[in-house]
Amino acid sequence: MEQKIQIVDTTLRDGSHAVRHSFTEEQVSAIAAGLDRCNVPLIELSHGDGLGGSSYTYGFSKRNEFLLLKAAAKQIKNGKLTVLLLPGIGTIEDLKKAYDCGAKAVRVATHVTEADVSAQHIEAARRLGMMTVGFLMMTHMAEPQVIAEEAKKMESYGADYINLADSAGFLLPEDVAARVKAVKEAVSIPVGFHAHNNLNLAIANSLAAVEAGARYIDATLRGLGAGAGNTQIEVLAGVLKRKGIDTGLDFYGLMDLAERSVEPLMQRPQTVDNGSLMLGYAGVYSSFLLHVYDAAKKYDLDPRDIMIELGRRRMVGGQEDMILSEAYQLKQQAG
C-alpha cells in the first residue's frame, strides 16, 4: 500500500441538499455510527449550506441541526464529527454551539476568490482547538495561480488543510490536477478535493486529485449530494483499493451501509439527469439544482434554459434568490 488517503464523508452535509434537508435523528445516528465503524476519519454533518443554513433562502431543515449533531456525536467513537461553516450564513456563535454538541472539526468555506472572509472563523475554530479546514468553493471560476494565492491566505489564518471544491461539477481531470498541483506547491499543508458528478467525472476527478498529490478526498454514500451528487464513497474505496492506495476504510461495510441506511431515504435517483448534466456543462453551483427545478415549475420553463442563464451570469452560492428572478425574466422575454 503506497499512500494513506483520508476520506471525508459528507453524506450528512452535502447529501442534505439531495433530501431537502430532511434528515432525522434516527437516520443521522444510523449513518454516523456506520461510517465510524467503517473507519471514516472525518464525518461531516450540517445543513447542506452549512451551519445556520436552515432558512427561506436555502431551505428549512426538518430537524434542528444541533440536535442532529448531538445524535451523531453519541455514535462517533473514532472519527471526528465535522461541520461546514460559510461565513455570512453561519456565525462564530453557531460554531461554538456545534463544538458544544461534539463537533471536533470545521471546514470554513468561501467563494474561491474570497478567502479573506474566512480569517475570523478559522482563527475562532483554532482557539476552540478544532481541526480547521479552509474550503474554497467554485474552483472552476479561477485560474490555478489565483487559487494558490487564496489558499495561502487560509494557511496563514491557521487552516490545517485546504480543500478545493468543484462545486459545479464542471472541471475535467486535467483541470483538477492543475489546481491541486498549484495549491500544493504554494502551501505547506495538505490539499483535499471535493467533486460533483454532474459530468460523470467524480471518481475520475478524485483520482486525478490523488495522483496530483491530494491527501483528503470528499465522498458520500451512494454519491448522495447536490446536483448529480458527489464521489461515491463505496466506489472510491474499491477503486483506491484496486490501485493499492491505503484508505483504511471497510469496503464491504460501506457498501452495506449505503444499501441499508441511505438507499431507503433517497428522494430521487442520484443520477446524471438532464438538469444536473446542465449544471456541470454550464458551470452552475450544484446546490442550485432543486431550486432551479422549483423555479422552472413555477414559470413553466425548461430548467436547462435557467441553468445556461445562471452560468452565463456567473451566479455563485448565496445568490439562490436570483434563481427565481432570472426565471421570471426569462419568462417575460419568452412573452
Ligand SMILES: CC[C@H](O)CC(=O)C(=O)O
Ligand atoms: C453551500 C455549501 C456548498 O454546498 C459547499 C459544497 O459542498 C460545494 O461547494 O460543493
Ligand SMILES: [Mn+2]
Ligand atoms: Mn458540494
